[in-house]
Each structure stands twice: as C-alpha cells, then as structure tokens.
Amino acid sequence: MSGINDFVIRFANVNGTGSASANFLFAKTLFRMGIPVSPKNIFPSNIQGLPTWYEVRVCDKGYLGRREGIDLMVCVNPQSLEKDVASVKDGGYFLYDSTKPLHTEFLRSDIHYLPVPLMSLCNENFTDARQKQLFKNMVYVGALAVLLNLDFEVIAQLVGEQFKGKEKLIQPNILALNLGADYVRKHFDFPLSFHAEKRNLTHGKIMIDGNTAAALGALYGGATVVPWYPITPSTSLVDAFTEYAEQYRVDPETGRKNFAVIQAEDELAAMGMVIGAMWNGARAFTATSGPGLSLMNEFLGLAYFAEIPAVLIDVQRAGPSTGMPTRTQQSDVLLAAYASHGDTKNVLLFPSTPDECFELTATAFDLAEDLQTPVIVMSDLDLGMNDHISEPLHWQNGRTYNRGKVLSAEELEQTKGWGRYLDVDHDGVPYRTIPGTHPQKGSYFTRGSSHDEYSRYTEDADTYVRIMDRLLLKFHKAATLVPEPEFYGDDVSAEFGIIYFGTTHHAAMEALDMLSAVDLTAYAMRLKAFPFSQKVRQFTERFDKIYVIEQNRDAQMRTLLINELEIHPERLIKVLNYDGTPITADLIVHKISSDIHSSTLIRS
Amino acid sequence: MTYIRPAFHHPALPQNELGYTRKDYEGSISTLCAGCGHDSISAAIVEACFELNIEPHKVAKLSGIGCSSKTPAYFLNQSHGFNSVHGRMPSVATGAYLANTDLLYLGVSGDGDSASIGMGQFVHAIRRSLNITYIVMNNGCYGLTKGQDSATADYGYVAKAGHKNIYEAIDLCGLAIELGAGFVAQSFSGDKKQLIPLIKAAMSYQGFAFLNVLSPCVTFNNNSGSTKSYDYIREHNAVMSGMDFIPVKEEITADYQEDTVREIELHDGSYIRLHKLQQGWNPEDKYAVVNALHKARASHEILTGLLYINNDQMPLHQIIRLTDTPLNKLTEQALVPGAGILDQINASFA
Ligand SMILES: Cc1ncc(C[n+]2csc(CCOP(=O)(O)OP(=O)(O)O)c2C)c(N)n1
Ligand code: SF4
Ligand SMILES: [Mg+2]
Numbered sequence: 039m040s041g042i043n044d045f046v047i048r049f050a051n052v053n054g055t056g057s058a059s060a061n062f063l064f065a066k067t068l069f070r071m072g073i074p075v076s077p078k079n080i081f082p083s084n085i086q087g088l089p090t091w092y093e094v095r096v097c098d099k100g101y102l103g104r105r106e107g108i109d110l111m112v113c114v115n116p117q118s119l120e121k122d123v124a125s126v127k128d129g130g131y132f133l134y135d136s137t138k139p140l141h142t143e144f145l146r147s148d149i150h151y152l153p154v155p156l157m158s159l160c161n162e163n164f165t166d167a168r169q170k171q172l173f174k175n176m177v178y179v180g181a182l183a184v185l186l187n188l189d190f191e192v193i194a195q196l197v198g199e200q201f202k203g204k205e206k207l208i209q210p211n212i213l214a215l216n217l218g219a220d221y222v223r224k225h226f227d228f229p230l231s232f233h234a235e236k237r238n239l240t241h242g243k244i245m246i247d248g249n250t251a252a253a254l255g256a257l258y259g260g261a262t263v264v265p266w267y268p269i270t271p272s273t274s275l276v277d278a279f280t281e282y283a284e285q286y287r288v289d290p291e292t293g294r295k296n297f298a299v300i301q302a303e304d305e306l307a308a309m310g311m312v313i314g315a316m317w318n319g320a321r322a323f324t325a326t327s328g329p330g331l332s333l334m335n336e337f338l339g340l341a342y343f344a345e346i347p348a349v350l351i352d353v354q355r356a357g358p359s360t361g362m363p364t365r366t367q368q369s370d371v372l373l374a375a376y377a378s379h380g381d382t383k384n385v386l387l388f389p390s391t392p393d394e395c396f397e398l399t400a401t402a403f404d405l406a407e408d409l410q411t412p413v414i415v416m417s418d419l420d421l422g423m424n425d426h427i428s429e430p431l432h433w434q435n436g437r438t439y440n441r442g443k444v445l446s447a448e449e450l451e452q453t454k455g456w457g458r459y460l461d462v463d464h465d466g467v468p469y470r471t472i473p474g475t476h477p478q479k480g481s482y483f484t485r486g487s488s489h490d491e492y493s494r495y496t497e498d499a500d501t502y503v504r505i506m507d508r509l510l511l512k513f514h515k516a517a518t519l520v521p522e523p524e525f526y527g528d529d530v531s532a533e534f535g536i537i538y539f540g541t542t543h544h545a546a547m548e549a550l551d552m553l554s555a556v557d558l559t560a561y562a563m564r565l566k567a568f569p570f571s572q573k574v575r576q577f578t579e580r581f582d583k584i585y586v587i588e589q590n591r592d593a594q595m596r597t598l599l600i601n602e603l604e605i606h607p608e609r610l611i612k613v614l615n616y617d618g619t620p621i622t623a624d625l626i627v628h629k630i631s632s633d634i635h636s637s638t639l640i641r642s
Numbered sequence: 643m644t645y646i647r648p649a650f651h652h653p654a655l656p657q658n659e660l661g662y663t664r665k666d667y668e669g670s671i672s673t674l675c676a677g678c679g680h681d682s683i684s685a686a687i688v689e690a691c692f693e694l695n696i697e698p699h700k701v702a703k704l705s706g707i708g709c710s711s712k713t714p715a716y717f718l719n720q721s722h723g724f725n726s727v728h729g730r731m732p733s734v735a736t737g738a739y740l741a742n743t744d745l746l747y748l749g750v751s752g753d754g755d756s757a758s759i760g761m762g763q764f765v766h767a768i769r770r771s772l773n774i775t776y777i778v779m780n781n782g783c784y785g786l787t788k789g790q791d792s793a794t795a796d797y798g799y800v801a802k803a804g805h806k807n808i809y810e811a812i813d814l815c816g817l818a819i820e821l822g823a824g825f826v827a828q829s830f831s832g833d834k835k836q837l838i839p840l841i842k843a844a845m846s847y848q849g850f851a852f853l854n855v856l857s858p859c860v861t862f863n864n865n866s867g868s869t870k871s872y873d874y875i876r877e878h879n880a881v882m883s884g885m886d887f888i889p890v891k892e893e894i895t896a897d898y899q900e901d902t903v904r905e906i907e908l909h910d911g912s913y914i915r916l917h918k919l920q921q922g923w924n925p926e927d928k929y930a931v932v933n934a935l936h937k938a939r940a941s942h943e944i945l946t947g948l949l950y951i952n953n954d955q956m957p958l959h960q961i962i963r964l965t966d967t968p969l970n971k972l973t974e975q976a977l978v979p980g981a982g983i984l985d986q987i988n989a990s991f992a
Contacts, residue, residue, distance in 0.1 A: 244991035260977040262969040286979040295963040298740045303766040307733035314737025319970035430988040473722035485724040
C-alpha cells in the first residue's frame with residue numbers, strides 16, 4: 039500500500055555519469071524532512087558505462103529494509119529501459135527523458151508515464167558539454183521535488199552545503215532544479231497520490247554508511263597500523279580511515295603522523311602486517327572481502343595458535359570466488375568462524391547498523407587484545423556501502439582501551455618463572471610481553487609450530503593437547519565477553535523463535551510486525567557475536583521451532599549453531615535470501631508463513 | 643645437532659662495552675644437521691651483535707619457515723623472536739617495524755622462503771625501504787622438505803637425488819639492487835672474516851640491508867657440481883672487497899694504504915672500510931655492480947663482499963612521515979580525537 043511517506047522510488051542511471059550525488063541529494067532531503075528513508079545502491083562491477091540503480095524506500099513506520107515493488111521509476115538509462123519499465127508495479131509511475139520519444143514497445147497500459155525532456159532542457163540552458171550531462175540529474179531531482187512534495191528550502195540548503203567553498207556552482211545547480219520543477223508544474227498534476235510529508239522522525243539521527251562508521255570506530259579504537267589491499271566493498275572503509283586520520287592524527291606543526299596506512303601487495307601481506315604490529319604492541323587492522331579472507335587463512339591460524347591479537351573487518355559480498363563483487367551477502371560466516379587449517383575458531387562480531395559498526399569495531403580491538411586472538415567484524419556490502427539512518431556514533435570521553443594481559447618492565451621484574459603460554463589465571467588467557475620491554479626478562483620465541491607453556495617447540499602429545507584444550511577454554515571465556523544478543527517481539531506468547539544477524543535486522547523487524555498482524559507471534563534474537571553466549575543457548579532451548587534467517591545459500595549460521603550448540607537440525611528452519619540483493623520483510627514473512635502453513639497441514 | 647656456541651669457558655668471559663658477554667647473545671642449542679652452513683651464520687650473528695654492543699632486548703628477530711628460518715631460536719635468546727609462516731616474514735616484520743621503529747629488526751629467511759613462496763613479500767619490503775637487516779641463508783635447495791631445487795639453484799646443476807635442474811636461477815642480489823635496496827652484500831657462511839663485518843655494517847645501515855649468504859646444505863646440496871657447496875664456493879669465490887666495519891665510537895686507525903682503502907660513512911656515524919679493493923671497484927656505482935654481477939654469472943664466479951650501498955636511502959618511517967614516538971607507545975590521549983570531535987563528525991552526517 040503506497041501512500042503518504044510510504045513508497046519506493048528507483049533511479050536507473052549509467053555508471054559514472056554523476057548521478058550518485060543527485061540521488062543522494064534526493065534521499066538526504068527526505069531524511070532532513072524528518073522522514074525515515076533507506077537508500078540502496080545497486081551497482082555493477084564497472085567504472086563507467088554499465089547500468090546502475092539507486093533505490094530509495096520511504097517509510098513513515100520506520101522500516102528501513104528493502105521493499106519490493108517500485109512505485110516510481112526514474113529512468114535516465116536507455117540501456118536498461120525494457121527491464122526498468124517492466125519493474126514498475128501496477129498503477130506506478132515511469133519518469134523518463136522524453137528528449138527522444140519512447141518506443142511504443144515500452145508502453146504499458148497499467149502504469150503512468152511522466153515524460154520530462156531532461157536533455158533538451160539542459161541543452162537549452164547550459165553551454166558546457168559536461169554541465170549538460172551533469173545537470174540532467176539535477177533536473178529530475180527538481181521534477182521529483184514537485185511530484186513528491188519535497189521541501190525546496192531543504193534542497194537548497196543541502197546544495198549549499200555540498201558546494202561549500204565552490205559557491206559558483208550553487209546557482210547553476212539551483213537553476214537545473216528549477217527547470218525540472220517548472221516543467222512538472224506546467225505539464226502534470228502534482229503532487230502524486232503518494233508523496234512526502236514533513237515529519238519529526240529522524241531528529242537526532244545521522245545518515246551514514248557502515249564503512250565510514252567502522253573506520254571511525256577504528257580511529258577511536260586506537261588503530262595505528264592499517265595495511266590493506268583494495269577490494270570492493272571494503273575499500274571505502276580504509277579510504278574513510280585515511281581521510282579522518284589525516285585530519286585528526288597528524289601533528290599540525292611537524293606534519294608527522296600517528297598512523298601508518300600501507301597499501302600492501304596482497305591480503306596475505308596485509309594480515310601479516312596486522313599480526314606483526316599487534317605482536318609488537320600497536321593496534322592494527324585490515325579490511326577486506328571474501329577473496330581476501332580466503333587468502334588470509336594461513337595467517338589467521340598463526341594468530342590463533344600463537345595467540346596474537348588481530349582485527350579484521352570483512353565487508354562481505356556475494357561469492358563464491360569473484361562472485362558478484364557489488365552485491366551483498368552474508369556468506370563468509372563459516373569461513374571466518376573456522377578460518378585456517380587445523381582446529382581453529384575465531385571471534386566474530388555482527389554489526390547491524392552504522393552505530394554498531396563504530397562500536398563493534400572499537401570493541402574488536404579490546405576483545406582481540408584481551409583474548410589475544412583474531413577478531414573479525416562481519417559487515418556486508420549493504421551495510422558498508424549504503425547510507426543508513428543511524429543513532430549518532432557515540433564515544434564516552436575517558437573511555438580507556440583494554441590492552442589485556444601485557445606485562446610491563448616493573449611487572450616482569452617481580453615475576454618469577456614467567457612462561458608465555460602459562461595459564462596463570464586459569465581462564466585460558468596467558469600473559470604476554472612486548473619486544474623491548476625488559477633487558478633480561480620476557481623474551482620468547484613466537485611460533486606457529488607446536489609449543490609448550492614456555493614457547494619451546496614440542497611434539498609431546500600431552501603438551502600439545504594441553505595447549506589445544508586451553509585454547510578451547512579461552513574460547514569459552516570469549517563467549518562471556520562478546521556482546522550479548524538483542525531480543526525483539528513478544529516474549530510471553532511467542533509460539534516460535536527467530537534468529538538472525540547483521541543487515542537482516544530491518545527486514546526482520548518489519549517481518550515481526552507483519553507476522554503478528556496475522557497472529558503469528560514470534561520472539562526474535564539478533565546475534566551479535568560468535569562464540570555463542572549462554573543467553574544464545576537458552577534461547578535455542580526455549581523453542582521447538584526456530585527460523586534462522588540469513589543471506590546465503592547454505593544456511594551457514596544455522597550450521598554454526600547446530601555445530602556449536604548441538605541443536606537438532608530439525609528445530610532450526612532455514613529462511614534464506616541469496617540473490618545478492620538485501621533481504622526483504624516480504625520474503626521472510628512469505629517463507630515463515632508458508633512453512634507454518636504447510637506444517638499445520640501435515641499435522642492436521 | 644650441533645653446538646654453535648663459541649668455545650668460551652673461561653671464568654672471566656670477555657665483555658663488550660655494555661658489559662654483555664658473548665653468552666648473552668647466544669640462543670638455544672641448534673637442531674640443524676652437523677656442519678650446516680646456517681649454524682655458522684648464526685654464530686656470525688652472535689659475534690656481530692656482541693661486537694656492535696647491541697642491547698639484545700632491542701632486537702626483534704623474525705623469520706619464515708625452513709631450516710634457515712629456525713635459526714633465530716639459536717641466537718639472541720634475550721631478543722623477542724617470531725618464526726612466522728612460510729615466505730611471509732617480510733610482512734610480519736613490516737607490521738612490527740611500523741609499531742615500533744626504535745628496535746633493530748633482523749629478518750632471517752631461506753632461498754625457498756624468499757625466492758619462491760615469499761618472492762612477492764621480499765620485493766615489496768625492498769620497494770618500501772623497510773628498515774631491516776634481511777639475511778637469506780641461501781643453500782640452493784629446500785633443506786627442510788628434503789632437498790628439492792629452489793629458485794636460486796643453478797641451471798644444469800645435478801641435485802643429490804640425481805636429476806638436473808632445468809631452470810634458470812634467480813639472483814637475489816641482482817634483484818635486490820634492481821628493486822632499490824640500499825645495502826646489498828653477498829658472503830659465504832664459511833668466511834667469518836668477511837661475514838661478521840658485513841652483518842655489523844648491515845645492522846648499522848638505515849634502510850633495507852640485504853645479505854645473501856651462501857650456506858651449503860651438507861645433507862642435500864653439498865655435492866660437487868652444486869655452486870652452493872663448500873668446495874665450489876671456496877674455489878669460485880671472487881672477493882670484491884675485504885671489509886672492516888668501524889662502529890661509531892671506535893677510533894679509525896689508518897693502517898691501510900690510501901689507494902687500497904675506501905671509507906663509507908653510514909648515517910649513524912659509523913664507517914665501513916673496504917680494502918683490497920678490486921680494480922675500479924666502487925660500491926656506490928649501481929651500474930658497475932649490475933655489470934659485475936652479470937659478468938660473474940657468465941664466468942661461474944660468485945662475487946662476495948659489499949656489492950652496493952646507497953647512503954641516501956630513506957627508510958620507510960621517514961617516507962611515510964611517521965611520528966618519532968613509537969606507535970605502540972601512543973595512548974588514548976594521542977589516539978582518540980575525543981567526544982567533541984565525534985559530535986562534529988556526527989553533525990556532518992545529520
Ligand atoms: C605454505 C607452506 N607450504 C609449504 C611448506 C613446507 N616447507 C617448509 S620449509 C620449505 C622450504 C624451505 O626452504 P628454504 O626457505 O630454502 O629453507 P632451508 O630449509 O633450505 O633453509 C617448505 C616448502 C610450508 N611450511 N608452508
Ligand atoms: S637439511 Fe640442510 S639446510 Fe637443513 S639443517 Fe640439514 S644441512 Fe642445514
Ligand atoms: Mg634453502
């Protein structure tokens with residue numbers, strides 16, 4: 039049901055034609071008007087020339103997941119015309135550049151057409167060839183502003199902010215906006231039946247992408263060594279880190295830096311540098327995506343076994359192999375959890391929103407140093423590269439880093455019989471030393487080969503088993519330290535459970551409401567970390583039937599739950615989306631209700 | 643199993659300027675084969691560090707995987723060591739170095755470790771001018787996996803297993819010079835007189851100091867015909883230059899005739915003094931070195947000595963303008979921009 043502040047609009051553009059900033063302006067205007075909005079980039083793995091889409095869902099109720107069904111298509115890309123016309127829902131609108139007439143084969147009788155001569159308006163009003171091209175985008179934003187009742191003052195303010203320092207560009211942009219607006223006023227009825235209305239629902243919030251938020255989390259979390267190798271969709275994370283570090287981590291007088299960003303020769307080297315830096319007491323991280331995670335496996339195993347802290351942010355994309363580099367998925371769960379050969383288990387964190395990207399990235403450094411093990415933040419393309427409405431990022435002044443069990447020179451002086459891998463506290467976490475701390479005490483030989491409590495090479499069966507078992511003890515401790523899951527829905531009358539994580543959040547919240555509207559009451563748990571805590575176990579024991587929602591083909595989180603908590607597979611039902619687009623509430627509701635429906639049929 | 647400890651059992655062990663004895667630079671007992679060239683290099687490292695008056699805990703020794711990469715366990719027990727994964731020591735060393743530029747970094751690798759699996763990391767560490775002494779214990783084979791040819795094995799050489807190597811050899815020194823390494827030297831594990839001063843000079847150099855040390859594998863690659871065997875090297879060793887290394891504080895005595903001596907001052911004020919210089923030899927002339935290496939290869943000779951030095955090389959931390967305080971010493975105060983700044987950043991997204 040589309041209506042006031044409840045519609046989906048999609049822009050069909052050509053990659054590399056400057057549409058991104060115009061489309062962002064459109065989404066940001068709605069956000070500034072106080073209306074919940076969620077924009078999504080649907081872009082090709084290409085620099086210039088291929089079709090790219092930008093989809094904006096507007097929703098008064100605050101549902102920020104993707105929704106199927108396009109109410110208004112803005113088409114400025116002849117290549118994708120056929121597909122674009124077909125994707126508009128019944129009774130929807132199709133705005134296109136009418137400089138050239140639309141071929142009759144693209145005419146549908148069940149949708150409305152909004153022909154706006156974008157190109158010829160630009161040709162008449164601008165002389166510069168590049169401007170003609172760029173301002174086409176602003177003309178359609180102007181047209182939309184009238185059709186959808188956007189606040190012109192807000193748009194003008196945003197244009198002013200965007201071109202701060204380049205004031206000369208403000209006037210022509212406003213002119214282009216007005217060209218579109220005037221054209222609509224003259225030729226069509228406005229506003230459309232569905233349109234925007236000012237609200238106060240985004241007050242105090244920010245609109246930010248997860249990669250920028252994670253980068254800031256790393257900056258505040260004290261990362262100083264940042265080796266990386268470019269890969270979509272993680273690249274913008276390191277770009278953002280660099281940008282803010284150049285601003286806030288450089289001595290203004292000397293120009294000297296409190297950080298080192300190194301473009302490594304590959305992901306192996308990136309992870310090796312992280313490990314070397316954290317072994318030596320600095321905080322370091324790298325960001326990557328699936329192919330990079332595959333390459334880092336050997337090193338992750340070294341860090342696990344030699345107990346060296348490491349932080350990795352995996353911005354997941356659709357695999358396997360190169361897969362769909364610009365599409366989203368949660369398909370690295372198992373690889374990350376058990377990364378490397380031999381018996382290994384790694385700590386994973388699952389942010390759902392940008393503010394969690396910030397918080398969990400900062401936390402990852404504390405956990406990694408506290409536990410002396412790799413911690414992997416599992417973001418994804420949807421979260422990392424799209425703008426999301428989020429709570430502001432939060433940092434408490436006076437917050438200190440947890441550097442874990444690191445012995446100082448004074449402590450070493452007083453310690454007798456120190457062994458790097460001695461479990462003094464019986465919690466699985468030994469004490470470590472940083473090179474150069476003490477002239478005589480605390481040196482040891484770090485190795486990925488089997489070692490005893492004093493880090494001496496050993497192939498003694500008992501010693502090996504003792505060390506491996508202690509690592510398991512440490513992992514149990516990790517389960518008590520990682521962030522607890524969040525719970526949603528009806529605790530008391532729920533008949534079944536739902537488990538999900540990461541960017542499934544918004545769609546799941548909406549699905550919960552939709553299900554309860556048809557009297558299917560569920561209680562949902564959003565996982566925030568691996569290993570699973572006691573609370574996670576308790577939740578899985580409470581319900582006979584639990585739907586596990588995830589964005590991959592093989593139900594990887596379900597496998598992890600079954601494997602780690604020894605749950606009977608029958609009790610965990612797969613709800614999967616793996617086509618590379620962000621999951622929708624409709625899909626979740628459809629899959630859950632049809633399962634419930636069919637199982638009732640079988641029972642009766 | 644061999645003991646690489648120098649035979650000092652005198653109650654009053656000689657001390658260096660810092661009061662350390664050689665024992666303070668030793669490591670655990672070697673588990674390498676008796677007579678392995680790698681053990682001699684370990685002994686040379688012990689001697690060099692002793693003579694250089696290095697504080698052992700100010701050294702970080704890192705390696706990859708291989709017999710050669712095991713050796714950091716056999717010297718400098720009071721230094722932190724890191725035996726990483728096969729071929730990846732350069733990246734671990736890069737991370738460690740960025741975390742704390744105050745330590746001395748000593749990287750140990752093998753020819754398999756650096757010239758095959760780790761070639762990518764080796765060349766990029768040079769390219770970045772990592773501040774490290776990088777020693778390849780080069781035996782022309784994979785010792786630890788039982789003697790397969792390595793990429794530095796010479797074309798046509800017959801391995802112990804009987805087959806002939808059908809590929810060209812990679813010359814690590816030539817490659818290092820090509821890639822811009824600032825200090826490139828070649829030596830032989832059995833030539834302590836040459837090796838110790840070279841290690842001392844490398845450890846005093848600011849930038850990437852590469853030392854390719856031919857180190858016969860007595861078990862798998864010491865047959866006649868191997869250019870990495872003891873006999874071959876002894877016979878074909880063309881010494882470019884004898885060398886003394888004079889640390890900062892030592893007085894320079896002039897006991898060499900002017901025309902046979904060439905002094906090179908390092909950044910820390912210490913000197914490398916080359917003597918018995920070959921006709922026209924100038925280690926600062928890159929073109930001459932490259933030429934000489936090619937000629938030596940054609941005549942099956944091995945040039946040893948300090949092949950090349952560039953004293954204007956900028957180490958990585960200077961290239962990227964890193965602060966003087968080691969990154970691992972920075973606290974929240976220096977690292978956190980504060981809640982106020984975060985409010986401003988939030989506002990830019992509102
Ligand atoms: C990823 C990986 N592949 C293979 C090995 C097996 N391996 C161990 S040492 C080695 C070769 C070592 O040769 P080199 O570096 O020349 O050292 P050397 O033993 O000759 O001193 C190989 C292939 C390994 N440890 N890791
Ligand atoms: S196998 Fe060769 S390289 Fe390895 S320890 Fe024995 S002699 Fe040395
Ligand atoms: Mg070898």
